[in-house]
Amino acid sequence: MLNVIQADSNDVPAADRGLAYGDGLFETIRMRGRQAVLRSLHLDRMVADAGRLAIPVHRDQLDAEVERAGIIHGDAYGASDWVLKLILTRGSGGRGYRLPEKNCRPNLIVSVSAMPPFPDSRGVVADFSQFPLTVNPQLAGIKTLNRLEQVMASRDFTGREFELIMRDASGNLVEGTRTNLFVRHGNVWTTPPVSSLAVAGVMRKYVIDCLRETGSEVREEAVPPSVVSRSGFRGLYLVNSVVGIVCVRRLAGVELPVDGGLETICDPLKTLE
Amino acid sequence: MLNVIQADSNDVPAADRGLAYGDGLFETIRMRGRQAVLRSLHLDRMVADAGRLAIPVHRDQLDAEVERAGIIHGDAYGASDWVLKLILTRGSGGRGYRLPEKNCRPNLIVSVSAMPPFPDSRGVVADFSQFPLTVNPQLAGIKTLNRLEQVMASRDFTGREFELIMRDASGNLVEGTRTNLFVRHGNVWTTPPVSSLAVAGVMRKYVIDCLRETGSEVREEAVPPSVVSRSGFRGLYLVNSVVGIVCVRRLAGVELPVDGGLETICDPLKTLE
Incomplete structure (x- = not known):
C-alpha cells in the first residue's frame, strides 16, 4: 500500500x-x-x-x-x-x-x-550547459530523484535561454536540463538512445511513436555537435510533456533553420478523450 | 539563516x-x-x-x-x-x-x-558490487543526497559481507558503498584520488594526514583490481568515520593478508579533547 x-x-x-x-x-x-x-x-x-x-x-x-x-x-x-x-x-x-x-x-x-509559460512557437534560444552530464548505465533514462546535475546545470541560465543542452564526456548533445532533443535531416529524425540519457521523457517516446506511425524514420543514435552543420539539417527540437515541442532558432549564438510541423504531427492533446 | x-x-x-x-x-x-x-x-x-x-x-x-x-x-x-x-x-x-x-x-x-555494530577487528569479508559507479567530475567527492547508486549497489549484500566495493567503468576499485579504501604495498599506501570518488570521506582525509605525519608515503592514484596480487601487497583497508578502519581478510572469495596497525596509527578518538 x-x-x-x-x-x-x-x-x-x-x-x-x-x-x-x-x-x-x-x-x-x-x-x-x-x-x-x-x-x-x-x-x-x-x-x-x-x-x-x-x-x-x-x-x-x-x-x-x-x-x-x-x-x-x-x-x-x-x-x-x-x-x-x-x-x-x-x-x-x-x-x-x-x-x-x-x-x-x-x-x-x-x-x-x-503551467509554466509556453515557449515562443516561432522558435527558442538555447545554449550549452558547461556542466557535464554523467549517466549510470543501470539507471539510464529513469526520472529518479537524483537530479543534482540538472540543478547545477540550471545555474548557467542567464535569462536569455529557453533551455540549456547538456553534453556527455565526448561532447555529444544528450538532452536539455528538462527536455529531450530531436534533430531532423531531410526526413530522418535522430534522438540520443535511452542508454545515454539521464531522463527518457514520455514526450520523447510519444514523438518517436508518432513519427514512425506517419512513416518517418527515427534513429536512436548519439548526436555529435557537428550535427547542426551537417548537410540536410532542417531543425533541432526540444520536447517535454508539459510544454510540448519547440524548435530551436538559435543555439549558442548560431542561427538555425526553424522547421515547423512536428508539433502538429505529435500533438499530445489528441490523446485526451 | x-x-x-x-x-x-x-x-x-x-x-x-x-x-x-x-x-x-x-x-x-x-x-x-x-x-x-x-x-x-x-x-x-x-x-x-x-x-x-x-x-x-x-x-x-x-x-x-x-x-x-x-x-x-x-x-x-x-x-x-x-x-x-x-x-x-x-x-x-x-x-x-x-x-x-x-x-x-x-x-x-x-x-x-x-552506533552500527563494529566490524571484526581480525578482518572482514568484502565482495565486489555488480552495480557500476559513475562520478560527475563537477560533483566528485561531495557527500550529496544523490545516493541512489549506493542504494542499488547495497541490494547485492547477501548478509555475508561487511562491505561491497564499487568499480568504475574501467574496473578500477573506487570505494565501498559506505567506505573509502586504502591498499598497502611495503610502506607505500594508495587510495583513489578525490576526482574519481563519489564520496571523499573525512576518515579518508584523516588517514592520509596521519600516515603522512608518521612518514609514510600515500599515493592518490587509481586502484586496478590487479593490485591485490601485486608483489609486496600487504593489505586492503576500508575506512569511514563511524566504524573507523578495518582490514579486508577475504575479497570476492580470495584470502588476503591481514596487516594490523593502521587503526592504532590513525585513531580518530585521539582528536577528542
Missing part, C-alpha cells in the same frame, strides 16, 4: 529515503481540467521504472491518485491547464543505504502547480 | 529541494557523549562542499547545532557512542531545477541513531 501525502497540506517524514538518498522517482504531468495528458505513458513509465528500483507500486493505485487529483484540483484551474507532480519514494526504513528485509511502505507525494 | 528541523519530532516540508532533486548534502558523525569525533573535518567539509553547491551555510551555525545535539542526546547514550546525522538541503523555492533569484533558506535536518 502507498502512503499518499497531499503536499499542499502535509509534510514528509524526515526519515523518508527519497530525502536521504534520492531513493525514488517522479512524474510531472500536464493536466487539462480533470484529465491527464499522456496519462498512460506517464503511469506506465512510473510503474516500469519503480520496478527497476524495486519500489513496489501498482498501476491502479497511481490511476486512482491521478483521478483523485483531477477531481480535487481540476475545476479550480478553469480553462487553464495545470501541472500535477507525483513523487514516489521507497518510504522510510532500512539501515543506511541498505533496504529493509521487508519492503517499506512507499510514499506518494502529490503536488500541483500552474 | 538555517531552518533547523529535529527529525525525531518534526517532518520536512514536501517542497524541500532535497527531496525533489537530492539538492543538498549530509554528514554522518560518530559521537562520544557530547563530543563529535573528527568534528572539524566533518564541519569543514560540509561548509566547503555546500559552497560548491552554492548552498549558504556558516560554520558557526553547524558548530552550534552539533553542540546542541550533544547536549540534548549525548547523556542518554551513557558510555555508548552514537551517531549524529546532519542533512543540509537548499530549502524550498525556485522553478523546477532552477534556483530562485534570491537564496532559499536552507533546511538542516538533525537526526540521531545508535
Whole structure:
C-alpha cells in the first residue's frame, strides 16, 4: 500500500529515503481540467521504472491518485491547464543505504502547480550547459530523484535561454536540463538512445511513436555537435510533456533553420478523450 | 539563516529541494557523549562542499547545532557512542531545477541513531558490487543526497559481507558503498584520488594526514583490481568515520593478508579533547 501525502497540506517524514538518498522517482504531468495528458505513458513509465528500483507500486493505485487529483484540483484551474507532480519514494526504513528485509511502505507525494509559460512557437534560444552530464548505465533514462546535475546545470541560465543542452564526456548533445532533443535531416529524425540519457521523457517516446506511425524514420543514435552543420539539417527540437515541442532558432549564438510541423504531427492533446 | 528541523519530532516540508532533486548534502558523525569525533573535518567539509553547491551555510551555525545535539542526546547514550546525522538541503523555492533569484533558506535536518555494530577487528569479508559507479567530475567527492547508486549497489549484500566495493567503468576499485579504501604495498599506501570518488570521506582525509605525519608515503592514484596480487601487497583497508578502519581478510572469495596497525596509527578518538 502507498502512503499518499497531499503536499499542499502535509509534510514528509524526515526519515523518508527519497530525502536521504534520492531513493525514488517522479512524474510531472500536464493536466487539462480533470484529465491527464499522456496519462498512460506517464503511469506506465512510473510503474516500469519503480520496478527497476524495486519500489513496489501498482498501476491502479497511481490511476486512482491521478483521478483523485483531477477531481480535487481540476475545476479550480478553469480553462487553464495545470501541472500535477507525483513523487514516489521507497518510504522510510532500512539501515543506511541498505533496504529493509521487508519492503517499506512507499510514499506518494502529490503536488500541483500552474503551467509554466509556453515557449515562443516561432522558435527558442538555447545554449550549452558547461556542466557535464554523467549517466549510470543501470539507471539510464529513469526520472529518479537524483537530479543534482540538472540543478547545477540550471545555474548557467542567464535569462536569455529557453533551455540549456547538456553534453556527455565526448561532447555529444544528450538532452536539455528538462527536455529531450530531436534533430531532423531531410526526413530522418535522430534522438540520443535511452542508454545515454539521464531522463527518457514520455514526450520523447510519444514523438518517436508518432513519427514512425506517419512513416518517418527515427534513429536512436548519439548526436555529435557537428550535427547542426551537417548537410540536410532542417531543425533541432526540444520536447517535454508539459510544454510540448519547440524548435530551436538559435543555439549558442548560431542561427538555425526553424522547421515547423512536428508539433502538429505529435500533438499530445489528441490523446485526451 | 538555517531552518533547523529535529527529525525525531518534526517532518520536512514536501517542497524541500532535497527531496525533489537530492539538492543538498549530509554528514554522518560518530559521537562520544557530547563530543563529535573528527568534528572539524566533518564541519569543514560540509561548509566547503555546500559552497560548491552554492548552498549558504556558516560554520558557526553547524558548530552550534552539533553542540546542541550533544547536549540534548549525548547523556542518554551513557558510555555508548552514537551517531549524529546532519542533512543540509537548499530549502524550498525556485522553478523546477532552477534556483530562485534570491537564496532559499536552507533546511538542516538533525537526526540521531545508535552506533552500527563494529566490524571484526581480525578482518572482514568484502565482495565486489555488480552495480557500476559513475562520478560527475563537477560533483566528485561531495557527500550529496544523490545516493541512489549506493542504494542499488547495497541490494547485492547477501548478509555475508561487511562491505561491497564499487568499480568504475574501467574496473578500477573506487570505494565501498559506505567506505573509502586504502591498499598497502611495503610502506607505500594508495587510495583513489578525490576526482574519481563519489564520496571523499573525512576518515579518508584523516588517514592520509596521519600516515603522512608518521612518514609514510600515500599515493592518490587509481586502484586496478590487479593490485591485490601485486608483489609486496600487504593489505586492503576500508575506512569511514563511524566504524573507523578495518582490514579486508577475504575479497570476492580470495584470502588476503591481514596487516594490523593502521587503526592504532590513525585513531580518530585521539582528536577528542
